[in-house]
Amino acid sequence: MNKTTATIRAGLARRYARERRFRRFGLGAIIVSMLFLFILLFTIFSQGVSGFSQTFIKLDVVLDEATLGVGPGATGEQLRNAGFAKAISQSLYTLFPDVSSRSDKRNLRALMSSNAPYRLMGIVMDDPSLLGQTYSGWFLADDDIDTYLKGHVDRSLPETDRRLKDQTLGWIDRLEAEGRIEKRFNTEFFTNNDSREPEQAGILGALMGSFFTMLVTLLLSFPIGVAAAIYLEEFAPKDNWFVDLIEVNINNLAAVPSIVFGLLGLAVFIQLFGVPRSTPLVGGLVLTLMTLPTIIIASRAALKAVPPSIREAALGMGASRVQTVFHHTLPLAMPGILTGTIIGMAQALGETAPLLMIGMIAFILSTPEGITDPATVLPVQVFLWSDSPERAFTEKTSAAIIVLLGFLILMNLLAVLFRKKFERRW
């Protein structure tokens, strides 16, 4: 055994140990990040899942002329002004005939969500033959009742510390015993717009707002981003200081905090060009600025990955440079470009900060129907709800986050699938 071998032997154990240590560090890093991810997801899901269900109370509503003020054959206009609120109250008084004082009656009415009369009106308008009959159906309960039944209120606390008093709890117990209380899947969460009553609040408006904003972003950023990437990669002169400057700037833009784009959007798009505030149009324009660098960088990388031999072969066959790019290079780079675009869009979908500056943090009751209607987007809806005093908005916030996460996962999955399916190795 010569001297060198001896030295190597002596150091071997240390080298193995170092390798094992490094592996353990790597594994540890992954475990820690997975743990944080798990904690995050667990909190959101444990709080949010209950947001998809809502408490309903079954009422038998007498729709007679004495209560409503209108009889069979009433017109739509008459129905709109009919006493549906009174009918709902009457049905509650019938269930609890022993309630007589004014304040007790007020508490009793508070069992129901404030939209119960409007819901009843909708039902009767759809089916006017119900007039004069007794309708029994399920109506939304107030958010306080819902929160209690979901176990977020401790009944053993002294009465003064609870929002629900003993009297109301007694009523709930009786309704439960009679089978008049049920938790159901909350379809209204997907079909309603924002509301200040947690039990009536839904994400439809925010979803549509997100959709229109993303549409504007995609339509603008994809063509501009790809065109810029093609020019810079294939046509721009190499070793030119101006091209280098542009390149540095694009890379810098990718790292600019998104709120800066919001301020820019406010100053340029809204104040200079007069684009209407709070609309998907201006939101999409701002997010385009933010997404462009991502798409340009990804597209350039994808174009660069196409082997030069393909370009040379095309040129050698007599194709022009434009033909080379559009017939050969671009189609081969498309999977990479699409992946980059999807990731950029996913980023834009989750963006809140720049939208706060351009008025998209707003309470909007109507569903946006175009890109110039006032709208809000999903992450901003999450922000608005998390800031609301009502306890029941906690679970709505988490439920909205779950929906948002669902879309993000879907988009990222799509990006992975694209890559897997169309990826080519040379």
Added chain:
Amino acid sequence: MKKLALSVATTLTLATGAVHAFDIVGSSTVYPFATVVAETVSKKGGVAPKIESTGTGGGMKLFCAGAGADTPSITDASRRIKQNELEGCQANGVTPVEIKVGYDGIAIANAKSGPDFNLTPQELFLALAKEVPADDGRLVANPYRNWKDINAELPDENIEVLGPPPTSGTRDAFVELVMDKGCEAFDSIKNAGPDEVKRICNTLREDGAFIEAGENDNLIVQKLEANPKALGIFGFSFLEQNSDKVKGASINGQAITFENIASGAYPVSRPLYIYVKKEHVGKVDGIEVFVNEFTSDTAWGDEGYLTDKGMIPMPADERQQFADDAKAMKGLSSL
């Protein structure tokens, strides 16, 4: 690229005409109440406005920018309009109609499991100011670490208060209603120049006893629950919603209750306003309906739905006066 964006923007705007209901901007404190009114109007078949939460100052800026159709028709405020804001409004041809809608209480609260607090503005000033007068009247860096050091009757707990950042209207109101009042009680400060008084009274300590906990009041409530030793500053509606978790301190011996705030006995409360653009009335759909709903007894009355959301109603005669002003759309010409 900008050119393309511009041309796309203009074509699309022209194509759809961009017709929508009127806009409301302003205070995040009035936002929860304005939104409930808007929702009720909409349920009754009226035009629903778009309501942005921009903060009082930001709302005033947008509101006073001009009388054009693209400016907001109403701004919410958690304080009265300032002289310079009113002048700015008038310079741009905007006549605001002032409608006071109610009051909001500010709670100084701690966890249910913590001790009961009964504080005065002076004690809060001594606990939270950066500089306080020593026994001989000289200003010194705040030496108080424990509530007991300020007043032997206060609980034996370290001073730790979570509050909103300076950008928040709640913070402005707290400084004005508590710190300024507590500060003025000391003769040695009163005799300093007005700028000096303002600096001493409005500067909160930065040594860790006062913690800026962000704009989100829900977060402060959660932090109080986790740390029973701390006090927190936030709006009354959050106290009401979380009455099983936190309790409000009494100020000057007055508990923070609905009745005490309404009667003015609890001192830390502020008025809430909405300002209507007179130039838009009659030209923009839905403003009158919205204002009528806001000023109706079913909304801002003693048992109205706004009180369910935590707004404190005004006395009946004050309500009557502002409802009349609203009906007549009486413009505000001077403060």
